Amino acid sequence: MKNILVVEDNERNMYLMCYIIEAMGHRPLRAVTGEEGVKMAVTERPDLILMDIQLPGIDGLEAIRRIRGSMACPSIPIIAITSYAMTGDRERLLAAGCNGYIEKPINSETIMAELKTYLTGPGSHAAAKGEDTLTPSGERQ
Ligand code: MN
Numbered sequence: 001m002k003n004i005l006v007v008e009d010n011e012r013n014m015y016l017m018c019y020i021i022e023a024m025g026h027r028p029l030r031a032v033t034g035e036e037g038v039k040m041a042v043t044e045r046p047d048l049i050l051m052d053i054q055l056p057g058i059d060g061l062e063a064i065r066r067i068r069g070s071m072a073c074p075s076i077p078i079i080a081i082t083s084y085a086m087t088g089d090r091e092r093l094l095a096a097g098c099n100g101y102i103e104k105p106i107n108s109e110t111i112m113a114e115l116k117t118y119l120t121g122p123g124s125h126a127a128a129k130g131e132d133t134l135t136p137s138g139e140r141q
Pocket of ligand 1: 008009010052054055
């Protein structure tokens with residue numbers, strides 16, 4: 001089971017993403033503002049972050065920069081959730097430090113595919129850190 005932080009101010013999107021995360025056997029952590037998201041990223045050190053870009057207060061881009069700037073969690077995969085359709089946004093998102101992005105309106109297939117890619121692929125967070133994922137009983141997950 002992985003801890004996945006969802007930073008999203010839209011109730012429907014939050015519900016959908018958390019529903020999918022739980023259905024996949026993972027644990028969602030919820031934050032509804034950028035500030036709260038940064039705080040939870042640093043203290044909880046989740047395995048993955050889904051970050052909405054349009055948020056009240058600091059936006060998702062600034063939140064990503066702050067998370068990347070904190071020594072506590074430099075390598076956590078961050079997937080931006082964006083409704084921006086302008087040219088150049090991809091570069092802005094990647095420059096801020098996210099690993100990928102999903103365009104709104106989000107759908108469950110896309111979310112599931114992204115989660116699988118970042119949590120179980122050869123380039124996953126655990127693999128990138130060279131860590132084995134062990135359960136408390138010592139079994140490999
Ligand atoms: Mn939003």
